[in-house]
Amino acid sequence: MIHLWTALALVVIAGALIVIRSFRPAPLPAPEPWTGPLPAASPPAGMALYQLPTGTYENRAALAYRGGSFGDLRKFAATAVLVRHPAGDLLIDAGFGADVEAHIATMPSYRRSPHDLGATVRDQLRDRNYDPARLRGVVITHAHWDHVSGLAELDVPIWMNAAESRYVERAKDASVFRDVARGHEIHHYTFDGPPYLGFPASHDVHGDGSVVIAEAGGHTDGSVVVFVTLPGGGRFAFIGDLTWQCEGVTLRAERPKLLRMLADVEPSQVRDGLLRVIALSGRMHVVPAHDVHAYDPIPEWTAGSYSGV
Template sequence: MPSSNPTLNIKKILTGSFVVFIACAVVASVAAWQSFTPASLRLDDPDVGVLPPALPPSAMSVTSLPTGSYDSPAALTFRGGSWRETRHMAMTQVLIRHPKGNLLIDAGAGTNVDSHVLTLPAMQRTPYRRGTPAIEQLAALGMKPGDVAGVIPTHAHWDHISGLQDLKDVPVLISDRARMFIASETEDTKLLRSFQNVRFIEYKFDGGSYLGFPRSHDVWGDGSVVIVPAPGHTPDSVVVFVNLPSGKRLAFLGDLTFQMEGIDLPAEKPWMMRRIIGERDNEVRHDIALIRAAREKYPQIIAIAAHDSKAFQAIPVAPSTLR
C-alpha cells in the first residue's frame, strides 16, 4: 500500500527526480565527450573514375583575396581537435581570371562585416579580424565589379556571402537547389535575403558524373571551372573544381570540412556542431570519401577547405597568381 505520510511521499518524489536528473546529466556528459574525442571515421571506398578532361586557356589564373578570419578552438572544427589550440578560420575569396569572364568563389567578409556578425545568435559570435574587403582588393588590381562575370558561393552561410553586399550588380551563380534553400527563409540565409538587388543567375547541373560526384556544371564549357553538388553541409553546398593550364587541379570544398584534418585524417565535425548546422552525416562522409579517393588517384588535385588558412597557402595572394 502507498505510504500515507505526505512528507515521505515528497521525499520519494524528490529522490526519484534527483536520480533522473543525475542520469540525464551523465548521458549528456558522455555524449558531449564523445562528440569531441577522436574516433575512426569509416568511409566508403568509391570509384572516382577517369580524370575528366580540361582545356583551360593559357591566360587563366587564380589568386586568393584574404578578407579576414575568425577564431575557433580546434575542437570545434574537427573531431579530436584540441581545446587548447586556436584556429584562425579563413574568410578568403578566390579570383579566377579567365578570358571568357572573371569569376569569384565565395565573397568573404565585406565592408559591413561588423553589422553582419551582429545578425548571428550571440552564442555564434566569435572573435574575428577584419581584413581588406574583396571590393577594395579588386580595385587595387585595377578591376571594377563590372569586370567580374559572376560569384560562385560554395553555400549561403554568412561568412561566405558577406562581401556580396559590396559587389552590386555582379551576378551570383546558384543552382536550382540553392534558390529553393534561399527562398525557404531559413535562418541560415537570413543575411543573404537582407541584401538588396542581388542578381541571381541559376545554373543547372546539366553535366554527367565528375570524379564520383553524380552531376556537374561546366561554367565555361572548357573544363576549367566545374561545379558539383555536395549538399551534406547545407542543401545548397557545392564543391568547385578549378583546373589550371599547368595541370594543377584545385578542389574548393566549401564547408564540407572546416579544416583539412577533415580530409587528411579523416575526421568529421564534432557531433554537436553537426547537429547545430543540421548536416546530413552520410552525405558528408560520402563526399569526404570521394575527395580522398580523387586525391589519392590523381596527385595533381589539391583540396582546399574554405576555412583552413594553411590550405590557402597553395594559392598566392594578390597581385601574384597561380596558373
C-alpha cells in the first residue's frame, strides 16, 4: 500500500506537471478561413477611429498565451478607442482612470502588476476641446477593471447587454465596475440582429453596418466583440479579452489552462470565439485589447487630427 504522504506527493507532482505542460506551445486547430462575403456596411463620410492610450501595465508573455516566454516582460495596453460617427460618437472601453491605484488595490496581490498611468480619456477629450454632447456613451467589451476604470470620470451612458448586467451583479471581478458605474445611466442594448461573422447574434448601433456589437460571451457572461467598418472599406474587430496578445490569433495560442480557469467564466466559449476571430483575421485587422502593437494602424488623437463632423 502506498503511504498517504507518498500518494499526496504524487498528486502534487502530477498537478505541477499538468500546469507546466499547459504553458507549452499547443496551437489550436486551424479553422477554415472566412471566404464568404463580409456583411454589408455603409459607413458615412467623416467616420473615423482614434486610439486614446491611458497607460500600460506589465505582464509576462507566458501568462498571456501558450508558448510565451517567462523572460518576455511586456507592456499591456489600457487603451480606449473613439469611434467618430455623424450620428454620434462612441468609446470602446474606457482605459485607466485617475483612481487606478485604488482599483488595482482591490485585486488579489498576485494579480497586481507594475503600471504606468497616462492621460485619462476624460483629460484627453477635454484637452482637445471635444464637445461631450457628441458622445453617445461607452461600449464596454466587458466589465473588468482595466476596461472600465476610466468610467469614473466620464458622465456618459454605459452600454451593456443583459448577460453582462447579470455578471456585474454577482462577480467579484466586477467590483470596480460597480464602484465606477455608480450614478451612470446604463444603456441596455439587445442582440436584436442576426448572426454576424460566425458569432451568434448582433446589434447594429447606427443601422448602417458601420459599428456592430457581436455576442461573444465566455470571458465574462456578456463579453462582446465590436466590429467597425470605415469609409474606404477598412475593417476592425475589437475583441476585448478573447486573447490578451496578438499571438493568440497569429499563433492560434489560447491562454494557459491555469489562466483560463482563473480568467474565463466559460473557457470553451472563449476558445470558440477565438477560433472565429482567427478565421476572420485575413479579412480585417484584429485588436486584442491589451496588445499595444495591435493599435498601431489606428492614429492617436493629436492636436489638429480631430476637426469634428
